[in-house]
C-alpha cells in the first residue's frame with residue numbers, strides 16, 4: 001500500500017499561522033476597554049469584529065513572505081529591512097482593499113512583521129534582531145504625515161517605531177510577565193490576556209490615544225489600567241469594576257488604545273513561539 005504523504009508546513013507557513021492567530025485572539029478577547037471585541041465596536045464607528053478578522057486573514061501571505069525574506073537573506077541587514085518595508089507596504093494595501101480603506105492593523109503589520117522575520121532568523125534572539133531591523137533605515141519608506149508622527153511632534157511621544165527599536169519593552173517588561181503571573185494565579189486564560197493588555201497600557205505612549213484624546217486620554221488609560229491591576233486584576237470583582245470604569249472613561253474621551261492592542265498580539269505571538277517551533 002502506498003504510504004500516505006502528509007503535507008508538512010514550512011517554517012514560514014507556521015510563523016504566518018502564529019501571527020494571524022495572535023491577531024484573531026487579540027480581536028476576540030473581551031471585554032477590552034474601548035477597543036473592538038465580541039461585545040461591539042468600542043470607540044470606533046468604522047470597525048467591527050468581522051472586519052478585524054478579515055483584515056487579520058488578509059495579512060497571512062504578507063507574514064509568510066516576510067518570514068521567507070528573512071530565511072533568504074539569512075541575517076539582519078539593509079537588504080532584509082528594505083524587503084520587509086516593501087512587503088509591509090504591499091500588505092498594508094491588501095489590508096486596505098479588504099477593509100475598504102479602514103486602517104485596522106497598521107501597527108500590527110509593523111510589530112508582528114519585524115517579529116516574524118526575527119523569528120525566522122533566530123528565535124532565541126527574537127526581540128534583539130527585531131530591534132536591530134527596526135533601527136535600520138529603509139530608503140524607500142514614504143515620509144507620510146502619520147498620526148504617530150504628528151503626536152511625536154506635538155508631545156515628544158515615543159511611538160511604534162521606538163517601541164520596536166527598544167526591543168518591545170512594553171511587551172517584554174510588562175505584558176509577558178503579567179500574562180504568565182496571572183496564569184500562575186489561575187485567573188483563566190482570557191483574564192490573563194486582559195491583564196497582559198492592561199499591563200501594557202500602564203506605561204505605553206499609545207499614539208492612537210494621544211492623537212484622539214491628548215495627554216488627558218493617555219493619563220486616563222495608564223492610570224485606569226493600573227487601577228484594575230491594583231484592585232486584583234480582571235479575574236476579581238473589584239478589578240472588573242475598575243475595568244468597566246476604564247471602558248466608560250475611554251469611550252467618553254473617544255480614546256482607543258489601538259497601539260496597546262497590537263502589542264498584546266505581539267505578546268501572544270512571542271508567548272506561543274516557545275512551544276511552536
Ligand SMILES: CC(C)(COP(=O)(O)OP(=O)(O)OC[C@H]1O[C@@H](n2cnc3c(N)ncnc32)[C@H](O[C@H]2O[C@H](COP(=O)(O)OP(=O)(O)OP(=O)(O)O)[C@@H](O)[C@H]2O)[C@@H]1O)[C@@H](O)C(=O)NCCC(=O)NCCS
Nearest residue numbers: 088103104105106107113146147148160163205207258259
Ligand atoms: C514605522 C511605522 C510604525 C509608522 O509609525 P508612525 O508612528 O509614524 O505611524 P502611524 O501611522 O501612526 O502608525 C503606528 C501604528 O502603531 C500602533 N501604535 C501606536 N502607538 C504605539 C506604540 N507606542 N507602540 C507600538 N505601536 C503603537 C498603532 O496601530 C494601531 O492603531 C491603528 C489605528 O491608528 P490611527 O492611524 O491613529 O487611527 P485611525 O483609525 O487611522 O484614525 P482615527 O480613527 O483615529 O481618526 C490600527 O491600525 C492599529 O494597528 C498606530 O497606528 C510603520 O507603521 C510604517 O512605517 N509603516 C509603513 C509600511 C512599512 O514599512 N512597514 C514595515 C513592515 S516591517
Ligand SMILES: Nc1ncnc2[nH]cnc12
Nearest residue numbers: 027035036104258261262
Ligand atoms: N481590537 C482592536 N480595536 C481597535 N483597534 C485595534 N487595532 C488593533 N486591534 C484593535
